[in-house]
Amino acid sequence: MAREIYQAITDGILVGGVYALMAVGLTLIFGVLDIINIAQGIMVILGAYLSYELAARLHIDLFLGLLVTVPAMFVIGVVIQYAFIRPLRGRERMSMTLLVSYAVALIIEGILYETFGADDRQLSAWYVTSSVHVFGFYLPYIYLFGFALALLLVAALYALLYRTGFGRSVRATMQDETAARLVGIDTNRVAAITFGVGVAVTAAGGMVYGATNSFNPNSGYDLISRLLAIIILGGLGSIGGALAASIFMLTLESLVDIWQPTWAIVVFYAALVIVLVIRPTGFFGRQPVRAQ
Amino acid sequence: MSKGQILRVTGLVALLAAAVLFPVVFSNPVYTNYGVYTLVFVAVASAWNVFSGFSGYISLGHAVFFGSGAYALGIAARDWHVTGVGVFGLLPLAAAVGAVIAVPFGLIALRVRRHTFIVITIAVFFIFQLMAYNFSFTGGSSGVDAPFLPWQASTYNNPFYYITLACAVGMIALAWLIRRSRFGLQLRAIRDDEDRARGLGVHAMRVKLAAFALSGAVTALVGAVWFFYLTQVQPPSAFDPLFDLSVVLMAFLGGLGTVSGPVLGALIIEPGQLWLTANANGYISEILLGALFLVAVLLVPRGIIPTAGEYLRRLTTRGRAAIPTASATVPQAPDPAPAQEAQR
Amino acid sequence: MTALLRTEGVHKAFGGVRALDTCTIEVDEGTVAGLIGPNGSGKTTLFNVITGYNKADAGEVYLADRRITNSAPDKVFALGIGRTFQLTRIFPSLTVMENMLVASQHSRTGARKRAMEQLEFIGIAGYHAALAGTLSYGQRKLLELAYVLVADPAIILLDEPAGGVNLSLVNHIANRIRELNAAGKTFLIVEHNMEFVMGLCDQVTVLDSGTVVAAGPPDIVRTDRRVLDAYLGEDIEEPEDDPDSAEDE
Numbered sequence: 001m002a003r004e005i006y007q008a009i010t011d012g013i014l015v016g017g018v019y020a021l022m023a024v025g026l027t028l029i030f031g032v033l034d035i036i037n038i039a040q041g042i043m044v045i046l047g048a049y050l051s052y053e054l055a056a057r058l059h060i061d062l063f064l065g066l067l068v069t070v071p072a073m074f075v076i077g078v079v080i081q082y083a084f085i086r087p088l089r090g091r092e093r094m095s096m097t098l099l100v101s102y103a104v105a106l107i108i109e110g111i112l113y114e115t116f117g118a119d120d121r122q123l124s125a126w127y128v129t130s131s132v133h134v135f136g137f138y139l140p141y142i143y144l145f146g147f148a149l150a151l152l153l154v155a156a157l158y159a160l161l162y163r164t165g166f167g168r169s170v171r172a173t174m175q176d177e178t179a180a181r182l183v184g185i186d187t188n189r190v191a192a193i194t195f196g197v198g199v200a201v202t203a204a205g206g207m208v209y210g211a212t213n214s215f216n217p218n219s220g221y222d223l224i225s226r227l228l229a230i231i232i233l234g235g236l237g238s239i240g241g242a243l244a245a246s247i248f249m250l251t252l253e254s255l256v257d258i259w260q261p262t263w264a265i266v267v268f269y270a271a272l273v274i275v276l277v278i279r280p281t282g283f284f285g286r287q288p289v290r291a292q
Numbered sequence: 293m294s295k296g297q298i299l300r301v302t303g304l305v306a307l308l309a310a311a312v313l314f315p316v317v318f319s320n321p322v323y324t325n326y327g328v329y330t331l332v333f334v335a336v337a338s339a340w341n342v343f344s345g346f347s348g349y350i351s352l353g354h355a356v357f358f359g360s361g362a363y364a365l366g367i368a369a370r371d372w373h374v375t376g377v378g379v380f381g382l383l384p385l386a387a388a389v390g391a392v393i394a395v396p397f398g399l400i401a402l403r404v405r406r407h408t409f410i411v412i413t414i415a416v417f418f419i420f421q422l423m424a425y426n427f428s429f430t431g432g433s434s435g436v437d438a439p440f441l442p443w444q445a446s447t448y449n450n451p452f453y454y455i456t457l458a459c460a461v462g463m464i465a466l467a468w469l470i471r472r473s474r475f476g477l478q479l480r481a482i483r484d485d486e487d488r489a490r491g492l493g494v495h496a497m498r499v500k501l502a503a504f505a506l507s508g509a510v511t512a513l514v515g516a517v518w519f520f521y522l523t524q525v526q527p528p529s530a531f532d533p534l535f536d537l538s539v540v541l542m543a544f545l546g547g548l549g550t551v552s553g554p555v556l557g558a559l560i561i562e563p564g565q566l567w568l569t570a571n572a573n574g575y576i577s578e579i580l581l582g583a584l585f586l587v588a589v590l591l592v593p594r595g596i597i598p599t600a601g602e603y604l605r606r607l608t609t610r611g612r613a614a615i616p617t618a619s620a621t622v623p624q625a626p627d628p629a630p631a632q633e634a635q636r
Numbered sequence: 637m638t639a640l641l642r643t644e645g646v647h648k649a650f651g652g653v654r655a656l657d658t659c660t661i662e663v664d665e666g667t668v669a670g671l672i673g674p675n676g677s678g679k680t681t682l683f684n685v686i687t688g689y690n691k692a693d694a695g696e697v698y699l700a701d702r703r704i705t706n707s708a709p710d711k712v713f714a715l716g717i718g719r720t721f722q723l724t725r726i727f728p729s730l731t732v733m734e735n736m737l738v739a740s741q742h743s744r745t746g747a748r749k750r751a752m753e754q755l756e757f758i759g760i761a762g763y764h765a766a767l768a769g770t771l772s773y774g775q776r777k778l779l780e781l782a783y784v785l786v787a788d789p790a791i792i793l794l795d796e797p798a799g800g801v802n803l804s805l806v807n808h809i810a811n812r813i814r815e816l817n818a819a820g821k822t823f824l825i826v827e828h829n830m831e832f833v834m835g836l837c838d839q840v841t842v843l844d845s846g847t848v849v850a851a852g853p854p855d856i857v858r859t860d861r862r863v864l865d866a867y868l869g870e871d872i873e874e875p876e877d878d879p880d881s882a883e884d885e
Contacts, residue, residue: 036410102585114573269419
């Protein structure tokens, strides 16, 4: 029994790392642009499909393929932000961007259905199916690599945010857009690039997700609702919070899964609701989540 | 009554008459089917708007009420052995279920910022969908079936048409009354500046919760009717994410916070959706729905009704100021005596 | 004259920043009191503490000897303290009349009539059907004053009522305040416009770095050395103590 628990915890942490990859981009977008990008879920799936195509047609290794998919998703993100999100103005901006991102998600989902059909796919490679045997536990290589990739990307994001001039602009815009503009920061550019970065990170998340789960165009819904729960729990806009919350939630789900697989996912959402009742700002929430 | 008012009332009466006579003129069940579905959405979009449009708290989880109402009716009919027309008598129960769910739902969800509120509604939506799949009393993935109605196929739709018409008209009237009332005013003040409204004595939580419960009750009621019409309910149809998105789009397209906006939005979009589902590949309709959304948001961001209203206003005032300018009402020249005092 | 509004030793810190430090002020009933001080001296914070938008870390607030410290904003409003904001807060998507009706929920019958009277008094009655969001800055200030008045508060806190508006409007506002004061309303006004304050107020309190440095009639306060220090910094030279030279009174 104890053994199962330890395995579950380890699984939870590793899978949590994968989810962190996807959640971090989402929370970053919120922090800078103040919008909830509902399309993030389907973007992950898109990233998975892109990796799939590269692997299936050109036989490119999944991790190497990231060198193509990540920049590609970055460009897609920038284009979406520029075309559909930037023009939105007015007092209803928040709800409008939410609906727009939902609409974009629908369109992408429809396109994926048309292009790839509704069948399940899964990415495969030698490291997907084999694991390393440590202390009697099975640690699938893909999860280890994925977790390492997650740490790498989070570290890279921190470096970007805290060690570069661009990162400073991003943080300034996060705190006060008007003030940032007054000191000469091109907030439109910052917004576009941040959105692109947030989406590009999902390419990496998509690859690992696609390798560890079978997916089809419909998988986006479940994914986005989990990601939303994670970033709310971790605190909207907090990257560290997204990482912590991912690991926490997935470990929790993994543990409940031992007893009651069908209820594991409900626990996920229930945890969100409970935490919000006790602590409305989430673990590391920056802004007060008070009714505005 | 002024000429404008007489015109408006006549127009409404004519519209109502047309709606009532619709099944008589277009008696083909295909058309009345369109009618039922459209009226379902007119009612739900209107109910949704009374809460979300007026208060500014966008709910993406109203399917929770819709599906719960459907299941409530089905489960009650099944467990209490109600059959035939008597099932309609259970409708108030469905509405009550909706209201009862809204209370804890609202108490948790309405305490947080608007961004988070939206996410909570999504989370609760998924919780309910999962519960529907996993609980035995909801019938798992097979769902619940409605009792058989021994009606003729050619006129089967008509009673449902009139019931949904009653729901829709009732909801529209309710929305109109609320908008004119103090309750509606408080909701809209909350939407503009909740803290300031609170500071002026508005009991924000009570007001929001009341609107939420009302909206939920009506949505649940309509959901129950819809279930009976379809004769079955299952988790994916009762709790369908596209349902929420459609409702939001309808209210948005017509104009959030107006009374006629959601009606117009539903009248435009629902028949379109039905046609697409019947005649086109299901996925194409998804793409089109998304594309329509984008077009709506970018071209008529405030909705058709407000934009049209402003357009008309511009036509009728034709460049002249609609209201007197500042100099007419605020004194311009300072009184000499007080000015002296002010400068001492 | 009794003190209608009183604070005693109020402390408020935001993180490491001490916004209010042992702040004690008194506003006598029926007076127009001014609250001045350099930027960052804590004036708006004091307003926030009095009206419940910020919680005091220590100290008390009294309304007619009744302790109201840390009461919620709506309770404070119900007890008879009205308040305007530096950046006007109105309800943009509601009409001017509807703005008034939000605040007047206490008086159900004749609410509209009363609201209209206030609008006429303030001078924006012609706009009653206009969307508040279309009003100019000055008109919004008037609207805010109007809807605060509609609930008939005993004391009104005005946060920079003359800020950013033209001279004729400033005088218009000053006159309205005078008329209301003559009818018995008490005012506490935060302002930077010295002419406005000196010409209008019976008593002036000066804040610097969260503490009261001077309080009294305007003429005395404006020449108080501590007040000059507060506004101009510590570089004030002490004039020589020469009984023959002309000293300011």
